[in-house]
Amino acid sequence: MHPLALYVHIPFCAARCPYCDFNTYAGLEAQFEPYVAALAEEIHQAGARLDRPPARTIFIGGGTPTVLPPDLLARALAACREAFAVAADAEITSEANPGTVDQVRFAALRELGVNRLSMGVQSFDDAELRWLGRIHTAAEAVAAFRAARRAGFANINLDFIFGLPGQNPATWMRTLAQAIDLGPEHLSLYSLIVEDGTPLADQVRRGAIAEPDDDLAADLYEMACKTLADAGYVQYEISNWARAGQGAKGKGQEARGREQEAGGRNQPSAISHQPSAISHQPSAISAVTTWSTGATSRTWASARAHTASTGAGAGGTCAGCVPTSSGSPRGRRRKRRGRRSAGRWRWARR
Numbered sequence: 001m002h003p004l005a006l007y008v009h010i011p012f013c014a015a016r017c018p019y020c021d022f023n024t025y026a027g028l029e030a031q032f033e034p035y036v037a038a039l040a041e042e043i044h045q046a047g048a049r050l051d052r053p054p055a056r057t058i059f060i061g062g063g064t065p066t067v068l069p070p071d072l073l074a075r076a077l078a079a080c081r082e083a084f085a086v087a088a089d090a091e092i093t094s095e096a097n098p099g100t101v102d103q104v105r106f107a108a109l110r111e112l113g114v115n116r117l118s119m120g121v122q123s124f125d126d127a128e129l130r131w132l133g134r135i136h137t138a139a140e141a142v143a144a145f146r147a148a149r150r151a152g153f154a155n156i157n158l159d160f161i162f163g164l165p166g167q168n169p170a171t172w173m174r175t176l177a178q179a180i181d182l183g184p185e186h187l188s189l190y191s192l193i194v195e196d197g198t199p200l201a202d203q204v205r206r207g208a209i210a211e212p213d214d215d216l217a218a219d220l221y222e223m224a225c226k227t228l229a230d231a232g233y234v235q236y237e238i239s240n241w242a243r244a245g246q247g248a249k250g251k252g253q254e255a256r257g258r259e260q261e262a263g264g265r266n267q268p269s270a271i272s273h274q275p276s277a278i279s280h281q282p283s284a285i286s287a288v289t290t291w292s293t294g295a296t297s298r299t300w301a302s303a304r305a306h307t308a309s310t311g312a313g314a315g316g317t318c319a320g321c322v323p324t325s326s327g328s329p330r331g332r333r334r335k336r337r338g339r340r341s342a343g344r345w346r347w348a349r350r
C-alpha cells in the first residue's frame, strides 16, 4: 500500500468569517474535549481497518486547529501515530489563524512534531481584513509569521483571498509584495466565492454588498501569476505556488486536503472518493464521528485518509478530489466573455 496522507478535521473557530461555509463552529469550546476524544477513537478505528498502514503526511485542518489547547492536539496526533505507521520524517502540517497564535503556541506545536504551518492571512490590508471579518490585523499576521520562524518553522504556507468587490489592484499588489518580503515557502491564493447560506451571500442577495466581479478577480489573478513568477515562486496548481527548490512532499497537500474536505464534509461515507488514474491511486477512507452537542447529535466526516499524491505536478488532479473548478481563471474568463453568468472557479479557502 502506498503511504497515506492523513487529513484530520478540527471543526472549531474563534469566530465565523462571513464568507466561509466550511464545516466549523464558533462558541463550542465545551465540545473541544469530547470531539477530540471521538476523533481519536475514529482514527484508531480507521487505522485498525487498514492494519496500521504507513502514512507520510498529516494535515490538521479546519476550522482553526490552533484554537485547540496543545494537549488536545497532542491527543489527536498521538492517535494518528498509534493507528498509522507515521514516517519518522513525516510532514505534519497544522493550519493556523494569526489571531490565535503566539510564539508560545508555535513552540508547543513544534514540540508535538508539527513541522509545517499553513496560515490563513487572507490580506495584508486592514480594511480588507475587516471586510472579510477576520479576527486579526495585518501587523498581527506579520508578527505571527515571524514568531513561527523564531519557533523553528522552516516550512510555512500563507493563504490569501482576492477578488473582493471593488478590490483595489494596488492593495492586492501591496499584499503580494508583503508576502514575498516575508518569504514563505508556499503560497495559496483563492478567489472570493459567495457561498450559499453564508452571511456574505445574504448580504449580496439583499443588495447590501456588490457581487464579486469575475473580470476583476481574473485581472488580480494574472497579476499574482506574474508577480510570484518574478519572485521565484513556481505555480504547480491553479491556486498554489511553491518557492523554487522546495521539496514536493507538501505540494498538493494544501489544495488536496481542502478539496477532500470540501468534497465530503457533509457527506459522511465509508468511501469518500473513487480511485483515479490521473495523479494518484487513492483508496480513500472517510471515517465518521458522531458526537453530541447538547441536545443535538451531529455526524462529521472528521478524519480521513487517502493515499499520498505521487505527482502533484502542474494540473495533476485526482478524480475523487476534483473541486468544482472547471479550469484556470484565464480559461474561465474567456468563457465568461461569452457567458457572463458563468460561476466562479471554486477552490476551498481558509
Ligand code: SF4
Binding pocket: 012, 013, 014, 015, 016, 017, 020, 021, 022, 024, 062, 063, 064, 097, 120, 349, 350
Ligand atoms: S475562514 Fe477559516 S477562520 Fe474563518 S470561519 Fe472559515 S475556517 Fe474559520
